[in-house]
Amino acid sequence: MSQSAGSLRILAGLLEARTGQQLATSRVWRIETSLRPLVRERGFASIDQLASEVLTGRQPDLVDRVIDALLNNETFFFRDHGVFQLVDSQALEMLRAARQAKQRLRIWCAGCSTGQEAYSLAMMIADDAARWAGWTVDIVATDISGGAIARAQAGIYSQFEIQRGLPIRMMVNWFDQDGETWAAKRDLKRKVQFRRHNVLDHPPVPGRFDLILCRNVLLYFPAPVRTRAFDRLHSAIEPDGVLMLGAGETVLGQTDKFISERELRGLYRPGGVARARAGKAA
Template structure:
């Protein structure tokens, strides 16, 4: 094995051990590209030098920075726009009927990246004030990347980011231009909270989520790890709730915990016979009330 191949293997193993995500041999070409900025900052030339540095004792912080650089945080507002249409016109109205007594919805975006997905959800509610008047909407976004969560909490985006997926009207209605970029308004940020967390960890509120979105995350997991992730997601969804995956993902042949939902592509429900006791302890969320 060439030295560079061995170094790439060390870094791929680091990513897998920290996140569960795999960098298969066919995808290891992106290591040097993703780490080029870190190379410059450290004053090194290649992955072999980085691997040597990682082998030294006490390099946990460096390892964390390597993992952060390798994570794929690609996202944009209303990604897979048709799916958000299904949520707004079919799934959320269904949940509204089911939760008519409590007037409360709790949603988890697992792998929320820099926050565009959860802000898209918040805008979806805000654009239907008549339907959601006096409802309590609590949306939690989690991601393993601390850097991504930091941006998600700020709700601030560059000109390039703000133009991806939303209309000019939405931009002007829900964002304000600041020195740091375009920042989401308190009106929609008030529905959101964020935590740094791996999807393989215990869910933040076991058994209580009406809707869980985990899109374009499980693609990077090995089959066994993916099954573990599905178990975690299943323990988070309410018995009559829904799971939404990405366009290229499915539960079919991957897990027995979920089955396709009647609401269409990418949406799944818990299998009734697979119900199990929720894992972990509940956490009382900070809530936001949507007032038309």
């Protein structure tokens, strides 16, 4: 399929302008691969023609479709299972102790893609009913991709997606099979609020969260944009809250707003809280 270097620059620039994400030179190949189905669907002869039409601005919905196609929506249930275990046994337990008086927990899944991460968290908490009896747990899940959010809200997954990381017991308890697809039950869907949102914008309501999951999102930002993202996350987290990043992400050398703690390896706390705890330990 024909595409010029100029068209690739246009489309990569569009992605960066709309989302803050930057396509590294080594990943530019994704443009053709990701947009090929859209080119065929809209009847364009080439990527070049698609890029030219995007530049005219005559089809706003086309721009949204291009952005959705270029975003990396890779996700699956209980991705990096060991991290979920750490969140359950350490982060949530610590927050449960700290919030015992109010018995309310607010969680934000930023960059939630098609919803598997947020649903995993909701199922994990719901399946531990005795531990969370009497508690209100609010889970807000956001993504910049309108297409991904629509799929997450629908809660419908293919056989491949439902089997990827999801234990059979949870599959049967929380989803209904309909031919080749599985649909999240109403009770599960009620546990998560899905919204379209850019992590670089002001935090979603309620604006202060006890636990934030922002995994494999910052990875694609250039350094200055990553700093802005950390600032936004810091403004959205409670002073004693917990932040979870992806396996290839870190706060080291990126921000002083969050600091790693030894007892929460791979998880991060707001800098002031972590420093205060370190001082007491000393």
